[in-house]
Amino acid sequence: MATMTFVQAIHDALAVEMERDPRVVLLGEDIGKNGGVFRATEGLWARFGPARVIDTPLAEAGIVGMAIGMALNGLRPVAEIQFADFIYPAFDQIVSELAKFRYRSAGQFPAPVVVRTPSGGGIKGGHYHSQSPEAYFIHTAGLKVAMPSTPADGKGMLAAAMRDPDPVIFLEPKALYRTVKGDVPEGDFVVPLGKARSVRSGEDVSLITYGATVHVAEEAAAIAAEEGIGVDVIDLRTLWPLDIDAVVQSVELTGRAVVLHEAPRTCGFGAELAALIQEKAFLHLKAPVQRVTGFDTPFPYALEKLYIPDARRVLDAVRAAMNF
Amino acid sequence: MDQQLTVALRDDGSVDPGLDPGLDGETLRFLFRKMVFLRALDEKALNLQRAGRIGFYIGAAGQEASEIGSGFALKPGDWVFPSYRDQGVALLHGYPLSSLIAQLFGNRLDATKGRQMPNHWCDRSRRIVSVSSPVATQLPQAVGAAYAAKMRGEKDAFIAYFGDGGSSTGEFHVAMNFAGVFRTPNVFFCSNNQYAISVPVSRQTATGSIAAKAAAYGFRGIRVDGNDVLAVYRVTLDALELARGGGGPTLIEAVTYRMGAHSTSDDPTRYRSAEEVEAWRKKDPVARFASHLRSLGLLDDAFEETIAEEAREEVRRAVAECESAPPVPPESMVEDVYAEMPWHLSEQREWLRQPGGR
Numbered sequence: 001m002a003t004m005t006f007v008q009a010i011h012d013a014l015a016v017e018m019e020r021d022p023r024v025v026l027l028g029e030d031i032g033k034n035g036g037v038f039r040a041t042e043g044l045w046a047r048f049g050p051a052r053v054i055d056t057p058l059a060e061a062g063i064v065g066m067a068i069g070m071a072l073n074g075l076r077p078v079a080e081i082q083f084a085d086f087i088y089p090a091f092d093q094i095v096s097e098l099a100k101f102r103y104r105s106a107g108q109f110p111a112p113v114v115v116r117t118p119s120g121g122g123i124k125g126g127h128y129h130s131q132s133p134e135a136y137f138i139h140t141a142g143l144k145v146a147m148p149s150t151p152a153d154g155k156g157m158l159a160a161a162m163r164d165p166d167p168v169i170f171l172e173p174k175a176l177y178r179t180v181k182g183d184v185p186e187g188d189f190v191v192p193l194g195k196a197r198s199v200r201s202g203e204d205v206s207l208i209t210y211g212a213t214v215h216v217a218e219e220a221a222a223i224a225a226e227e228g229i230g231v232d233v234i235d236l237r238t239l240w241p242l243d244i245d246a247v248v249q250s251v252e253l254t255g256r257a258v259v260l261h262e263a264p265r266t267c268g269f270g271a272e273l274a275a276l277i278q279e280k281a282f283l284h285l286k287a288p289v290q291r292v293t294g295f296d297t298p299f300p301y302a303l304e305k306l307y308i309p310d311a312r313r314v315l316d317a318v319r320a321a322m323n324f
Numbered sequence: 325m326d327q328q329l330t331v332a333l334r335d336d337g338s339v340d341p342g343l344d345p346g347l348d349g350e351t352l353r354f355l356f357r358k359m360v361f362l363r364a365l366d367e368k369a370l371n372l373q374r375a376g377r378i379g380f381y382i383g384a385a386g387q388e389a390s391e392i393g394s395g396f397a398l399k400p401g402d403w404v405f406p407s408y409r410d411q412g413v414a415l416l417h418g419y420p421l422s423s424l425i426a427q428l429f430g431n432r433l434d435a436t437k438g439r440q441m442p443n444h445w446c447d448r449s450r451r452i453v454s455v456s457s458p459v460a461t462q463l464p465q466a467v468g469a470a471y472a473a474k475m476r477g478e479k480d481a482f483i484a485y486f487g488d489g490g491s492s493t494g495e496f497h498v499a500m501n502f503a504g505v506f507r508t509p510n511v512f513f514c515s516n517n518q519y520a521i522s523v524p525v526s527r528q529t530a531t532g533s534i535a536a537k538a539a540a541y542g543f544r545g546i547r548v549d550g551n552d553v554l555a556v557y558r559v560t561l562d563a564l565e566l567a568r569g570g571g572g573p574t575l576i577e578a579v580t581y582r583m584g585a586h587s588t589s590d591d592p593t594r595y596r597s598a599e600e601v602e603a604w605r606k607k608d609p610v611a612r613f614a615s616h617l618r619s620l621g622l623l624d625d626a627f628e629e630t631i632a633e634e635a636r637e638e639v640r641r642a643v644a645e646c647e648s649a650p651p652v653p654p655e656s657m658v659e660d661v662y663a664e665m666p667w668h669l670s671e672q673r674e675w676l677r678q679p680g681g682r
């Protein structure tokens with residue numbers, strides 16, 4: 001075990017997998033000599049060479065399009081999009097191409113590409129450096145969408161994504177890059193995709209979340225415990241395909257659910273979670289599913305603290321579920 | 325910016341000695357047969373669509389020289405990133421006719437399980453990559469695939485097809501730029517058939533030639549007479565060899581004309597004059613090659629009729645063989661979305677399997 005920041009854990013996954021598998025290549029903007037604007041690829045260019053750690057021209061459609069072609073021809077590319085907010089120029093390559101290659105070729109052309117990108121707010125980045133685009137990709141059949149919340153998961157899930165036969169949109173909560181530290185197993189280490197993590201057990205309310213808001217949920221759960229409310233906190237880790245069993249089991253136990261994310265509310269992933277809970281655990285519910293989310297606005301610069309759900313808002317929802 | 329047009333087959337029926345690929349009589353006849361075959365395939369497919377037996381078709385009539393000339397230049401190991409109009413290239417690259425026809429019907433014989441509309445075929449075993457409807461998306465992908473080969477030291481070339489409309493997309497510029505920067509073994513083959521549906525090439529670019537754009541990306545652009553099968557073959561061969569030998573990418577602009585509609589959903593009389601079509605009809609690539617073969621004593625009326633009849637018969641047989649296959653099974657709808665089926669798709673499959681559930 002080593003203690004690492006979140007971004008160090010991401011770096012470690014890339015280094016270990018590049019060492020393990022010569023098919024792994026990285027491509028993106030500023031990832032070579034500069035080591036990435038968040039330093040996730042620091043030193044890899046010197047270690048693995050410019051043919052495997054590729055500084056590309058500034059064009060996201062090119063980065064993802066090129067990664068698709070690499071994957072079709074036997075490489076395991078990891079494309080870095082510098083900020084999730086700049087993934088939209090590559091949107092067509094992701095949703096029309098990457099997501100559909102396996103299906104449209106009936107399995108002849110799988111495209112195992114990982115698209116890594118720093119996501120979410122909390123770094124004073126304004127609305128072009130803070131967005132949470134997960135719902136677009138969850139909505140697109142053929143993609144897997146993952147978002148770790150701890151350094152260990154950051155490493156293990158990224159390694160799993162790089163070995164996965166399907167394309168994975170790997171969202172890294174950038175607010176956590178340097179603010180969160182934790183123990184991370186050294187060397188070969190994988191956290192399988194599709195399995196949620198129980199962060200904390202409780203019998204009164206299920207609090208279902210992922211990414212940076214896992215830490216907000218933990219804070220809220222600790223305060224709720226002082227009030228005598230047991231909160232069962234679930235970190236989904238992989239958003240899609242979802243670990244539905246973990247969600248349903250928890251809600252069957254507690255009878256109450258709060259879904260929490262930073263992304264905007266309308267048609268956000270929380271809406272899907274609420275619908276699934278309603279479909280699969282209706283008779284266990286003692287209260288309507290509560291949503292705690294960002295606002296239906298572009299991400300604001302000056303008011304980002306207000307935009308991102310905090311423990312107080314989560315507690316309000318937990319109490320509303322309890323008092324319904 | 326204009327660029328000179330490369331022409332091998334001159335108006336008087338002779339061949340420019342500097343561009344003559346030097347093919348023997350047998351090979352010349354083979355190319356002619358393939359061009360005639362492609363036209364027969366188009367005619368049959370259009371009839372099938374008119375009769376309601378297939379839903380849609382995109383023809384290549386008028387572009388046979390570009391299709392057959394460039395497709396014939398490929399080696400078996402080369403990769404093809406086609407557009408929806410390149411069935412001629414696919415057939416020359418080994419794609420079986422029966423697979424192509426089955427894809428038109430989208431039934432159980434279709435290797436891609438009826439997932440896409442007609443003209444969207446693929447074949448991994450022949451390195452023919454899955455066709456996409458969004459125009460020009462295949463171009464950056466071809467660069468990535470070429471990069472992979474170059475990285476491993478393999479000597480394959482990667483040809484990507486698109487239209488004049490495709491040359492306006494962001495993906496075209498992105499791909500050209502990436503290929504130039506990485507010097508990947510790519511050949512970009514633009515079939516400039518003068519129209520993107522109804523919009524003329526003058527609305528796609530303010531330059532006189534699409535090939536000229538290559539200069540801006542640091543590599544070779546060639547403007548070739550796309551109705552001249554020998555010239556197309558020759559310049560494609562050169563470009564592929566350059567690519568395989570590490571000489572970097574080439575952009576080929578084949579100047580041609582789509583004789584028919586854009587697709588079976590299109591009415592070209594709304595945007596093209598009869599005179600214009602007539603002027604291009606005089607440059608018909610099949611007739612032009614036929615007269616060349618006649619001048620060489622390789623073709624006469626009887627032989628030409630035999631070739632045409634054989635082509636029609638082969639297409640007829642393939643249609644008869646493919647059309648009556650059963651439909652794709654309902655539950656195949658949820659297959660191949662992921663390598664392993666997740667719970668939500670298993671649930672949807674269960675629903676599809678219920679009698680009366682669909």
Ligand SMILES: Cc1ncc(C[n+]2csc(CCOP(=O)(O)OP(=O)(O)O)c2C)c(N)n1
Pocket residue numbers: 409457458459486487488489490491515517519520521582586
């Ligand atoms: C990105 C995109 N926009 C619009 C369309 C609709 N569309 C289909 S074909 C076509 C024209 C394409 O023309 P061109 O690239 O010249 O190829 P051609 O059909 O002439 O071979 C259009 C606009 C599309 N398929 N993709």
